[in-house]
Structure formats: C-alpha cells, structure tokens
Amino acid sequence: MKKIAESTVRRLSLYLRYLEEFEKLGHDTISSGQLATSGGTTSAQVRKDLSFFGSFGKRGMGYSTRELTSRIRGILGLERTWRLVIVGAGKIGSALAGHRGFRDRGFEVVGIFDADPHRVGHTLLGVTIADVKSLERDVKRLRPDMAVLAVPPEAAPDVAARLATVGVKAILDFSTAPLHLPADVTVRRMNLALELEILSYALTNR
Amino acid sequence: MKKIAESTVRRLSLYLRYLEEFEKLGHDTISSGQLATSGGTTSAQVRKDLSFFGSFGKRGMGYSTRELTSRIRGILGLERTWRLVIVGAGKIGSALAGHRGFRDRGFEVVGIFDADPHRVGHTLLGVTIADVKSLERDVKRLRPDMAVLAVPPEAAPDVAARLATVGVKAILDFSTAPLHLPADVTVRRMNLALELEILSYALTNR
DNA sequence: TCCTGTGAAATTCTTCACAGCC
DNA sequence: GGCTGTGAAGAATTTCACAGGA
Numbered sequence: 322m323k324k325i326a327e328s329t330v331r332r333l334s335l336y337l338r339y340l341e342e343f344e345k346l347g348h349d350t351i352s353s354g355q356l357a358t359s360g361g362t363t364s365a366q367v368r369k370d371l372s373f374f375g376s377f378g379k380r381g382m383g384y385s386t387r388e389l390t391s392r393i394r395g396i397l398g399l400e401r402t403w404r405l406v407i408v409g410a411g412k413i414g415s416a417l418a419g420h421r422g423f424r425d426r427g428f429e430v431v432g433i434f435d436a437d438p439h440r441v442g443h444t445l446l447g448v449t450i451a452d453v454k455s456l457e458r459d460v461k462r463l464r465p466d467m468a469v470l471a472v473p474p475e476a477a478p479d480v481a482a483r484l485a486t487v488g489v490k491a492i493l494d495f496s497t498a499p500l501h502l503p504a505d506v507t508v509r510r511m512n513l514a515l516e517l518e519i520l521s522y523a524l525t526n527r
Numbered sequence: 528m529k530k531i532a533e534s535t536v537r538r539l540s541l542y543l544r545y546l547e548e549f550e551k552l553g554h555d556t557i558s559s560g561q562l563a564t565s566g567g568t569t570s571a572q573v574r575k576d577l578s579f580f581g582s583f584g585k586r587g588m589g590y591s592t593r594e595l596t597s598r599i600r601g602i603l604g605l606e607r608t609w610r611l612v613i614v615g616a617g618k619i620g621s622a623l624a625g626h627r628g629f630r631d632r633g634f635e636v637v638g639i640f641d642a643d644p645h646r647v648g649h650t651l652l653g654v655t656i657a658d659v660k661s662l663e664r665d666v667k668r669l670r671p672d673m674a675v676l677a678v679p680p681e682a683a684p685d686v687a688a689r690l691a692t693v694g695v696k697a698i699l700d701f702s703t704a705p706l707h708l709p710a711d712v713t714v715r716r717m718n719l720a721l722e723l724e725i726l727s728y729a730l731t732n733r
Numbered sequence: 734t735c736c737t738g739t740g741a742a743a744t745t746c747t748t749c750a751c752a753g754c755c
Numbered sequence: 756g757g758c759t760g761t762g763a764a765g766a767a768t769t770t771c772a773c774a775g776g777a
Contacts, residue, residue, distance in 0.1 A: 325732075326746065327725070334724040338703050352758065359705045364758085365748055372760060380759045381755040397724050398731025405723075416622035417719065426720050467726050490733070491726040493719070497544050499565045507729040509722045513623065513699070514632050516715045517611075518540040518603050519533070520673050520697040523713040525604025526531075527696070532768070558736065570736085571770055578738060586737045587777040 329370045330397070335360045336367065337393045344386045352383035402427050406463060406489075408480050409471035410435035410443075410450050413495055417469060418445040432463045436476070453480070460487045467491040474498045481508075535576050539599050541566045542573070546596045558589035608633050612669060612695075614686050615677035616641035616649075616656050619701055623675060624651040638669045642682070659686070666693045673697040680704045687714075 339359035343351050353364040353371075360367070371377055371389075374396050378384045394400055405428050407414050417423075418433050433445060434453040441452045451459055453472075468489045472480055477496035484492060491507045494500065497515065500508060545565035549557050559570040559577075566573070577583055577595075580602050584590045600606055611634050613620050623629075624639050639651060640659040647658045657665055659678075674695045678686055683702035690698060697713045700706065703721065706714060 328746075330725050330728045331721065333728075334721045335703065337724075339705070354758085361705065363748070365750095366746095368758090368760060369747075376760060378759050379755065380753070381757050383758065396728070398727040399724065403723070403727055403730075412622040412625050416618040419618055420719075422720065423723075426723075428720075428723050466730060467723065491730050493722055493726060497541065499545070499567065505733070507726055507733075509726055511717060511719065511722060513626075513717065514628065514634075515537065515540045516699055516717060517609070517629075517632075517634050517673065518543075518605065519536050520699060520713055520715055521604040521609055522536045522539075522602070524609075524672060524697050527711070527713075534768075560736085569770070571772095572768095574736090574738060575769075582738060584737050585777060586775070587735045589736065 325373055332360060332362065332370055333393050333397060340386055340390045344390060348386055350383040351386050399427055402429050403467055404429055404431045404465040405467050405469060406432035406465040407469045407471060408434045408453060410440045411471060414471035415445055431465055432459055456483055457487050465489060470494040470496060531579055538566060538568065538576055539603060543599045546592055550592045550596060554592055556589040557592050605633055608635050609673055610635055610637045610671040611673050611675060612638040612666065612671040613675045613677060614640045614659060616646045617677060620677035621651055637671055638665055662689055663693050671695060676700040676702060
C-alpha cells in the first residue's frame with residue numbers, strides 16, 4: 322500500500338465520528354462538503370483523503386453513510402477488537418481504565434499495572450491491577466496489541482523498552498521522555514502540558 | 528511576526544523539555560544535533576525552527592542551555608502564569624485538576640465546574656467544584672486565560688460557546704464534537720480514541 | 734575542526750478546477 | 756444541477772549543502 326500521511330489518517334478517524342453521528346440522525350447519504358464542515362476542512366480535502374483508498378461515492382449523490390462508515394472502519398483496522406494494557410494506575414491511568422468509551426469503540430483493557438503496592442490488587446472495571454514487576458510474564462499471557470503508558474516520566478523509557486521486548490508494537494505514551502525503541506514499534510504521544518504551551522503561544526502571539 | 532507553523536511550535540515545546548533535562552544534568556551547552564536526537568528530528572530542523580526567532584547559538588559551540596531555555600520560554604509565552612478553568616469534573620477532568628504538574632509549569636487551575644449536583648461543592652487541590660450554571664458569572668470573576676473542556680461530547684459545543692461569549696480565547700477540548708466558535712478562539716483537541724485509532728491503522732497497515 | 738545560520742532544492746500536503754457521472 | 760474523482764498547480768514544510776564564525 323502507498324504511504325498515507327498521518328494527517329490523512331487522523332482526519333479519517335474524525336470523519337468516522339461525524340459519520341456515526343450522521344447515521345444516528347437517520348441520514349442515508351452525506352456529501353464531502355458536509356463531512357468537511359464537521360471536520361473543519363474542505364470538501365476537496367475530504368475527497369482527496371478518501372481517494373487514496375478507492376472511490377466510494379456516487380457523483381451527484383455523495384456517499385452512503387453506512388458504506389463509508391464501514392469502509393473507513395476497514396481502512397483504520399477497526400473491524401476487530403484491540404487488546405490494551407495500561408501501565409500506570411495513577412490519576413491518568415485509572416481515569417482511562419475506568420473509561421467505558423474504549424470498550425465501546427473496540428479497545429478492550431485486558432491488563433493494568435502499577436509499581437505502587439498500595440494500588441496492586443485493586444480492581445478497575447473488572448480488571449485487577451497487577452504489579453509492574455510481572456509485566457513481561459503477564460504481557461506474554463495477555464497478548465495485548467497496544468499499551469498505554471501513564472507512568473512517571475522517569476520510568477517511561479524503561480517500561481517502554483520492556484513492553485517492546487515482549488512484543489508490544491504500539492504504544493500511546495503520556496510522558497514526554499524520549500523513548501528509544503525498535504523502528505517497528507509505533508509510538509503516539511499525548512501530552513497535556515505541550516498542548517497548553519501551544520495555546521500559550523497562540524495567546525501570546527495572536 | 529511572521530506566521531510560524533504549528534509543527535514548529537510543538538517542537539519548540541519539546542525542545543524545552545529536553546533543555547530543562549539537560550540543564551539539570553549540568554550541561555552548559557547543547558548542539559542542534561543533541562536536541563534533535565531527543566526530539567526525534569534532525570539537526571537542520573532544529574536550527575531552522577530556532578532561526579525563525581533569531582540566532583541564539585555560537586558556531587562551533589552550540590547553544591547555551593540556560594539562554595536557549597529562556598528564549599524558548601519567552602517565545603512560547605511561558606514567562607507568566609496562565610489561569611485555567613476546567614469544565615467537567617468527571618474522570619478526566621478531575622484527574623487533570625488533581626495533577627500538580629500544571630501549576631509547576633505555570634498553569635494555575637483557578638476554577639472547576641460540573642453539572643452534576645453530587646460533585647458540586649467538593650474540592651480538588653484546593654479548588655471547589657462550582658455548578659456549571661454559574662459558569663458565565665464565575666468566569667467573569669476568575670478571568671481565566673484558558674479553559675479545559677472535559678464534558679460529555681453532547682455538552683461540549685454549548686459550553687464552548689458560553690466560554691467564548693465571556694471572553695475565553697483558548698480552549699483545550701477533550702471531546703470530538705465540532706465546535707463552531709469565533710475565529711479568535713484557539714482550540715486544541717486531545718482525543719484518546721482518535722490516537723488509538725491511529726495506532727490501529729499503523730498495526731493494520733504496518 | 735566543529736557547529737550554526739540560511740538560501741536553495743526537494744518533498745509533502747493542500748487547494749484548485751474541471752471532466753464525468755447520477 | 757449537484758457532487759465525485761483526480762491531475763495539475765500552488766503552498767507549506769523539511770532536507771540539503773555549504774559559507775562563515777568560534
């Protein structure tokens with residue numbers, strides 16, 4: 322497959338949300354223009370994004386909401402359930418673990434780990450917090466596809482490396498520490514302070 | 528000032544973290560190459576990013592960590608404290624509100640709001656949760672610079688609009704709902720499900 | 734020699750504009 | 756008439772490559 326820009330993938334994921342919304346409202350078709358308004362982009366952009374994967378629309382008509390939804394789900398690999406472990410059961414980790422929205426979208430939390438003995442043994446939405454010491458053993462057993470890293474920054478590189486050695490190929494990292502991982506491990510970052518600083522820049526240089 | 532790409536601003540914010548790290552380790556200078564390795568980019572990119580704002584380095588030497596740190600803080604507008612309100616004291620909102628890291632980085636939580644009467648009146652790190660009904664009145668009094676939106680998606684557009692009418696010009700939004708706001712309001716989005724879907728795409732099309 | 738600063742080239746991403754189909 | 760699909764143009768961003776100062 323031709324290489325697709327990350328920005329395109331991100332927009333597809335957004336389109337998917339609006340499509341689901343639209344479908345719920347009972348609309349059978351949607352035009353690139355309508356999708357564009359929801360996603361804050363242009364109709365040409367929407368058509369271009371979709372064109373990388375095929376032609377799903379009907380000229381003069383737009384796209385079948387149902388079909389486009391299913392196509393995008395297929396493109397993004399959302400036709401299956403992904404198994405997820407969360408490492409770090411602090412404020413962020415447990416907020417995530419307790420978030421039902423994941424399972425609904427096909428991401429199942431199969432394990433939670435923490436280094437703090439006070440937390441080990443507690444249960445979040447049916448999953449018992451395990452000691453991070455047994456990470457490797459448990460990960461081998463649980464076979465997660467992805468890991469969410471919500472540990473203190475100083476622990477992040479080590480935990481990430483350990484996850485990689487037992488075969489985890491995708492990590493969502495809430496720290497900012499530089500992780501050096503094999504090239505076949507995909508890492509995405511979420512960092513609140515970073516986003517706030519971008520807002521700070523915008524306010525300062527408006 | 529010339530328009531600077533968002534990607535540049537994001538990288539500056541990352542550089543800042545590594546610089547702080549570096550400074551702590553007692554290094555007086557840092558080269559573009561060293562910053563690049565930490566930030567996952569190239570030395571040319573680092574130099575180009577910095578060159579938009581001036582020339583801070585010494586040829587043959589690199590950059591003074593102390594000076595560069597302070598320059599970037601200046602560029603990003605981090606020489607002051609920013610006042611922040613959090614709307615939505617659910618799992619995510621309260622995890623954020625309880626996160627001491629903000630204050631340390633110059634973002635002070637001055638107000639928290641929720642629609643649930645069971646939550647109103649409780650206190651998080653010294654800030655009492657107020658009823659979202661009094662949002663306008665309280666925001667006028669608290670004069671926040673930014674708002675973090677952690678409400679259910681269906682409530683997001685309304686709350687965002689209300690924040691905008693009382694003068695909030697920067698919003699960090701955890702929902703995916705399309706907000707339509709005046710052009711002078713900067714919005715940044717954080718969406719976990721979206722990031723997980725990008726990982727799903729990466730795993731599916733590796 | 735080492736490393737910055739920066740035009741110029743290369744690449745990537747977005748927008749335009751229109752033929753073609755419903 | 757309305758809207759898609761897509762080459763071609765245009766804009767933005769990254770990389771190259773090298774002159775020049777410490």
